[in-house]
Amino acid sequence: MTDTIFALSSGAPPAAIGVIRISGPQAGQALVALAGRLPAPRRASLAKLRDSAGGLLDEALVLWLPGPATETGEDVAELQCHGGRAIIGGIESALAKLPGLRRAGPGEFTRRAFANGKIDLAEAEGLADLLEAETELQRAVAQAMAGGAFSRVVSDWRERLLMQSAALEAVLDFADEDDVTTLPGDFMVRIAALEQEIGGWLGRPRAEALREGYRVVIAGPPNLGKSTLFNVLVGSDAAIATPIPGTTRDVLTRPVAYEGIPLLFADTAGLHDAAGDGVEAIGIERALDALDRADLVLWLGPEGEGPDGAWEVASQIDREASLVKRSARHRISAISGAGIAELRADLIAAARGALPKPGEAALSERQHSLLLGSNRALAAARHENDPLLIAEGLRLARVGFDGLLGRTATEDMLDTLFGRFCIGK
Template sequence: MPAAAENSGLSSATIFALSSGAPPAGVAVVRISGAAAGDALDRLTGRVRPEPRHAVLRTLIDPADGRALDRALLLWLPGPGSATGEDMAELHLHGGRAVTASVLSALAALPGLRPAEPGEFTRRAFETGRIDLNEAEALGDLLAAETESQRRNAMLLAGGALSRAIDGWQARVLMLSARLEADIDFSDEEDVAPLDPGFTAELAAMAGEVARWQGRAPVERLRDGVRIVLAGPPNAGKSTLLNVLTGREVAIVTPIAGTTRDLIEAPVAIGGIPFLLIDTAGLHDGQGDMVEAIGIERAAQAMAGADILLWLGEPGDAPLGAVRIGAQADRRVLDPAAYDLLVSAQEGEGIDALKAMLVDKAGRLLPGENEAALSARQRTALDRLGDALTLGQAEADPLLVAESLRLARAAIDALTGRAGTEEMLDGLFGRFCIGK
């Protein structure tokens, strides 16, 4: 169990919660986890506990007065082979409000039971080693997923894509550490044998594997959306194009130059990919008031942080790497050779082609079908691991190599959450719903 978990105090009681959607519903699933889960199940049925992992139909009774509460399907899931690693029971009730409320009330009256905190079921799975921190984070992302790419990435990580790689690195680092420590312990202090080439080759192989994971896309692009910034001079059609791409009136559109004076952000999903569209103030060299000057400065900052920059000004003025959009093509004579794409937001000309271009470009910025994107926390820990392995290859002194392996083990512990702080864990599991 992680050190932080030992002092959390969350695992002392048996917990219960409604783990399905709010009633009314066809079925309401109530989960119970902890040492008293089996006893609670016995008292609710007044009968012998069902066989593990066999669904049975039983009448639930209120232990306080013996009245029938519901006719429900029950599952008994003894630990450690359960979702939380503890003894668990599941009650599949009829999903009416009164039924659900009566069963939860009966559970609350049983000694040793209390309602679960947000994310406590998942936290217990983490504390008992059923999942590591990466899988726990992925479950939170899966609950919050709104697009297909977000769901796919969360499923990869929740399924252990990164965790399996970490387990392999950990086993190899521990093996190398034990081997090196033995060599040091059984050698004279002034005559430690040099490392054999195979040792360094193993460090290099691991460093290469870690580097491939370091090259994965950041998960922030999946969570927040690929940042598309629309930039150009005043009245270039940026706000109109923003409204068309989002399918709603996000920005005010008028013939008056300088209508947009601050950043306007609008999330949208196109082709199952999340995007964050950012409209900016019109760029110009003339004199303006203080508000307009601030808007232009913020526009420049947004352009610098864009994943994809759509330039709606003169093609020769386009920043390096920008997509040159010939906007308002229905009422201007434009040279197609000077632009990457001609569009008319009013007539719909080129809009489908623009969306296809955005999806194609975003696909190169996001992880592939079977590649997982990584969070900032994971990338930081991987950087530490990669640095430690690189340091180990560069050192000739076995004592210094041993220290680099210690740093590698610490980085792996940070990846899995074994070196996490209580505050960080509280923040993570607080994102979850009560029944998760």
Template structure:
């Protein structure tokens, strides 16, 4: 935190504009060294950038953002340069020659913002998810966390716990008297109501499911048309299509967005009971594992032969006499039924994934929220004020861990390593 760091914070060049960010105690000195002048805070200004020898590097718009009221909470400067590779290389080279400056590590700007109290851990996790969001559903879920929605919810819960704790402390002040009553029904009701609210959040689909996408496995016997349909659904030739049985030997995965919803489609080996081919047997075993893992199975085999709740598919709608009485008739060749199939999958996925704008908890957040809910459950049954107060302290500690007020360095290293350099 004593170093001053710098990095390209915009997209990789070439581009129209390249934003180079400098953050740390020497940011102001670095800006003066590059421009030979000082700047009014938070006002854009045009300046000529020069290296240590006085050679012109670029003409750029510069911003001087003194801390703590900025993104990182420490003195920050931004250079909005022309976005050519040579320009970026020249400016960063000039910065590297200044004493006390070094290139930023992945996620280091955001980590400094966290360390300086500019955002909490839940907001940082949301920002990380926002950077990797590829669908509208992922973006909207990440925005709620990055914008502090979940943090405000935790704050509201913590306020309720603090009020309950204050009543416990008040009761303990009179604990030397013989007639101190046990917690009344209204107190227990409030504890139980808060526990119920946390349970409602824990019942929501997990954030990992939203990140990975709704998993759809295509299954059936050899030569059932799985790979052809797989290619049609993802709209590219990812799987080899052949009339030879057993062509697909391994699992093929492809992520894709349909209707703003993330999916992972999985093409599997043809299923049959008997085979002397060792490699094909391995492929069949892997296919069985994928069927167990999938959120939805598209069954292209014999009617009723697929897993329960599988979507029955008749894949040869374009061929006379090849259709089935039941199931959805599609043709990857003509496109018949493909739109209807996608609509069915989108509807199923929307039921299984977090709703638009609904915050989804990741594994870390879920662990701490479970700890808080369980402590509230125990508190609701306590008659002893001292034991009840201890359980409420456990709840408050879980909320602190949710927001990163009690976090380990290893966990923080893992989180911020997800970020790109310059963020």
């Protein structure tokens, strides 16, 4: 990280203001080259920005932020200029011509913050989710992770485990001494308590469910109003709804937010045994696959023939020939709107109960896997009698904690994570 990087960190031009960030050892020299001086640290100053030939680029507010007390841990300069394309393009071209400067790649500012110890890996992952958040619940959960809620918990677990490891090492190193012969009486109790706390986190709703939305699949035989209901629930004519059997040939999905809760609705092909052609057969196969991956199925077919846990929905109740259901959870008409408000409220309650709570950190698949490995290592250690095997179990648990915080991260994994960020972040 000897290069100095720069990028537009505000929205794409044209805009009222463009914010260009510069980070690295040459940030101060770059500011002098464009503004003609180095302003007082951490105080906004008005300056005329000029290119190498002395041509005026813009009049802008400039900030000089010497490291390490910066977001990246490096010297940082910030140019708050007018947001026209030509102005931003001219300033970026002038910066690119300076020695030691180059354009930043996706997420490179955040990656430098991680490398310089300003944030750990769990916080960086939370920040990536925060930038991608589209609903209030996604924002609140990602904010908890980005703010270090989970990192503080893991750091506490790690410190407690280190204390237990130290007690164990004393037994191994000084077993022949009179004052250190056995493990403390509460040693296994403390390990069990740690294991129980981790188990509580493993039982929480996962971040993937929140990121993708609570998956609701509408299913049943043909011509029971699945596509019409789908259109009503997503608020658009996304699906073609006709009386012709087999109109829906594929799984159609649309994300929707109800009261800040993300849901993903899926309309599926009508399920029946005698598919009309190969394309319809493929649609039915995909519909069955969607049922397997659903968080909830709204079953519009004959009562009792849906998958386990599905909600029985009596549709088309405004028709004389509607399918009769004795114990339907909801009775609706997507045409008249009868029962739709009640169904929507029930869906919100179900999704809210299945997704992470606002402000509650949620684990990604990577984090869940590492934490599960640590928990299994602790469980194995707790059932051992040999101090050497117990010590190995505690070591493996610490490896998982280190992986969560980024102490053992690989370059490939870091490339994947920071590649999720936009340029300029």
